[in-house]
């Protein structure tokens with residue numbers, strides 16, 4: 001499904017990013033891995049970068065080869081980390097990398113953003129979500145203060161803002177055939193799952209109790225791979241849940257179907 005394509009995968013050293021890198025190679029593509037840490041699995045190229053830092057992202061964009069056919073924005077921080085750092089990596093840095101990289105991507109390239117079930121209620125936070133869309137690195141602390149974004153809320157908000165940003169840019173690069181979509185996993189068994197359970201407490205336990213099992217990185221990677229492939233050419237600005245049915249369950253309960 002990805003033969004001949006070169007895909008940039010951020011967060012490729014762990015969890016869902018590492019599984020995506022393996023899948024891209026299994027589907028015939030080349031992987032350019034980006035992370036703070038060197039991936040343990042073999043990749044075609046690796047670039048170390050701190051995706052919370054504008055200068056590091058700018059240096060990365062200057063170093064990356066031009067002409068990639070896909071960008072999988074998978075690097076992310078859990079809700080146990082400081083709010084501003086979470087917002088920087090999960091949203092502001094992702095936006096910066098993507099918008100800087102687009103001129104260097106091949107025409108027809110696909111961008112996939114790893115959002116989350118945690119971002120499901122983005123429409124309930126519209127003033128902050130609207131205000132965040134052009135948020136710059138230097139304004140993150142003030143933004144968190146002004147919008148009451150602290151603690152675990154930062155993780156939820158980063159994913160709400162990302163889902164909204166993805167759908168807003170459904171056609172931004174349409175003249176070059178470049179499209180962008182999001183994938184929203186439920187709880188997935190990676191090193192950060194314990195952070196979610198620790199931070200979200202009863203809510204995480206309730207979610208886990210109704211599920212037959214937690215997700216695995218290998219449940220999410222094929223959805224990312226499909227969105228990177230030409231098979232999904234008419235899917236644009238979408239947010240696809242991959243969560244063992246949890247989103248459907250939440251909606252069913254909420255609307256008393």
Ligand SMILES: NC(=O)c1ccc[n+]([C@@H]2O[C@H](COP(=O)([O-])OP(=O)(O)OC[C@H]3O[C@@H](n4cnc5c(N)ncnc54)[C@H](O)[C@@H]3O)[C@@H](O)[C@H]2O)c1
Pocket residue numbers: 010011012013014015016017034035036037049050051052074075076077089114115116117184185186187188189190191192193196
């Ligand atoms: N695990 C889950 O339950 C779950 C659920 C929904 C969404 N997600 C999302 O999936 C994505 C991947 O998460 P995961 O579960 O595989 O986590 P993980 O911790 O296994 O992997 C995250 C990767 O991102 C990298 N990273 C973090 N900060 C970075 C930075 N500043 N610069 C460069 N690299 C950085 C880490 O080094 C790590 O390799 C995240 O965006 C996360 O929010 C995860």
